[in-house]
Amino acid sequence: MDFGQFISYIASGTVYTVGVTLVALPSGLLIGTILALLYVYGGKAAARVMNLYSTVFRGIPPLVLLFILYFAVTKGINLSAFWAGSLSLGIVSSAYQMEIVRGALLSVSGDQLMAARAIGLSRLQAIRYVVLPQAVRLAIPPWSNEAAIVIKDSSLVYALGVPEILRRAQLIGASSQRYLLAYLSAAVIYFLLVFGTTRLLAMLEKKLTIPSNP
Amino acid sequence: MKKYFLLVVALVLVASMLVGCSSEPKSVLDKINEAKKVVVGTSADYPPYEFLDEAGNKTGFDIDLMTEIAKRMGVELEWVDMPFDSLVAAVDSGKLDMSISCFNYDEERDKTVDFSTAYYTTEDAFVVNSTFTGSVVKPEDVANYKVGVQSGTVQDSWLTDNLVTPGLLPEANLSRYERVDQAALDLANGRIEVLMADYVPVQALVAQNPDLTVVYHGELSTGPINIVLPDGDTALKTEVDRIIKELQDEGFIDQLAVKYFSE
Numbered sequence: 483m484d485f486g487q488f489i490s491y492i493a494s495g496t497v498y499t500v501g502v503t504l505v506a507l508p509s510g511l512l513i514g515t516i517l518a519l520l521y522v523y524g525g526k527a528a529a530r531v532m533n534l535y536s537t538v539f540r541g542i543p544p545l546v547l548l549f550i551l552y553f554a555v556t557k558g559i560n561l562s563a564f565w566a567g568s569l570s571l572g573i574v575s576s577a578y579q580m581e582i583v584r585g586a587l588l589s590v591s592g593d594q595l596m597a598a599r600a601i602g603l604s605r606l607q608a609i610r611y612v613v614l615p616q617a618v619r620l621a622i623p624p625w626s627n628e629a630a631i632v633i634k635d636s637s638l639v640y641a642l643g644v645p646e647i648l649r650r651a652q653l654i655g656a657s658s659q660r661y662l663l664a665y666l667s668a669a670v671i672y673f674l675l676v677f678g679t680t681r682l683l684a685m686l687e688k689k690l691t692i693p694s695n696p
Numbered sequence: 697m698k699k700y701f702l703l704v705v706a707l708v709l710v711a712s713m714l715v716g717c718s719s720e721p722k723s724v725l726d727k728i729n730e731a732k733k734v735v736v737g738t739s740a741d742y743p744p745y746e747f748l749d750e751a752g753n754k755t756g757f758d759i760d761l762m763t764e765i766a767k768r769m770g771v772e773l774e775w776v777d778m779p780f781d782s783l784v785a786a787v788d789s790g791k792l793d794m795s796i797s798c799f800n801y802d803e804e805r806d807k808t809v810d811f812s813t814a815y816y817t818t819e820d821a822f823v824v825n826s827t828f829t830g831s832v833v834k835p836e837d838v839a840n841y842k843v844g845v846q847s848g849t850v851q852d853s854w855l856t857d858n859l860v861t862p863g864l865l866p867e868a869n870l871s872r873y874e875r876v877d878q879a880a881l882d883l884a885n886g887r888i889e890v891l892m893a894d895y896v897p898v899q900a901l902v903a904q905n906p907d908l909t910v911v912y913h914g915e916l917s918t919g920p921i922n923i924v925l926p927d928g929d930t931a932l933k934t935e936v937d938r939i940i941k942e943l944q945d946e947g948f949i950d951q952l953a954v955k956y957f958s959e
Binding site (some may be wrong): 487491552553554596602626640641643645652653654655657659661662695 | 737740741742743747748749750752776778779781782783786788789791875877878881899904907956
């Protein structure tokens, strides 16, 4: 097997790595944002429930949740390894993303909400047009951190046999006995994925910066 | 009265659901024959039992054997690759119909899954690198050195039960690795002094790393290797055992051993 075949075998796992990330990260963002809005604006009872959600899912290692979902919960249902993996990463990520969005929402001062209400906006409008646009900008830097973590955590689905980058590196490393090269190739591919993503998000952050609010 | 009636109906419903769940479990063999397909798990990172060839396809002793077994069952074979640690759980939870991955019989594993009759018998080996100056005459001698092993394997159990638990080998001197090759790298680098592993893959390892030598081999922890089957499924076990017996009688398995282990 020549070097090109070797690398391309490992690199073809990128499809799964990107696939898992593209399920986990947006679903985590959607759930996380909804929960964060409920946490901050939903009253005391909602805040307590959201706090519990965040504590529980930030307290469970993603790999443990992945095994529970694949081997225990879906004993009867035929959830594939890919979906069990993507969903558990999405659930864990949603707890972190909820905290990111909550922090961003809280850092927009409450006075602004009051001022918006004073000029006649409804509570929902004030959140939608005044708080959220600012919060989104504040959330991008910590969110790009979370994106990098989810890309790298996607390697955990190897434990269920999803042929992503890490599992492929192991397999080809075993058959060729060139482990160092295999793991180094995997490391380079992961680095490029994370580097590209964080650069894109940095550009987005720059593009969205409000000039008067550096 | 109406309240009680509803309660009784509810209880009957719940009871019938429970009965429905615990009714005669269908043999996985029926499922396999209905689907005309057997789903088999393996961890394709353990040459020469299961590994990838030049083209990236699964090959090896276990792979060829299972291919023949499926052929004789008259069904298609679907491989699922999974890390070794996950295979027993996957058979137990019904994600796989069976698993072949150089499994040794193990009491702990036997609690959750069943084993087919043995299709081959293996030995253990102790490996050292070229800078090793100690001596291993009998297996217990390795307790004087830093030892490495693949975690969760029968070798791990042997070291733990025979050396660590009686206090011969300090826990700190036993390094458990997720994979044998990681242990072999550390052996070459001098982080561990002795590696304990299955003798057949060790021969392949030694052939590729001139620095490594086998100082002892024999039947310690390992021995017969079996196919892992769903718990209590006698119909499937009978069928698989019958085919294994057939292949042993025909000399098919000995031919495979020559092909992959060059004995």
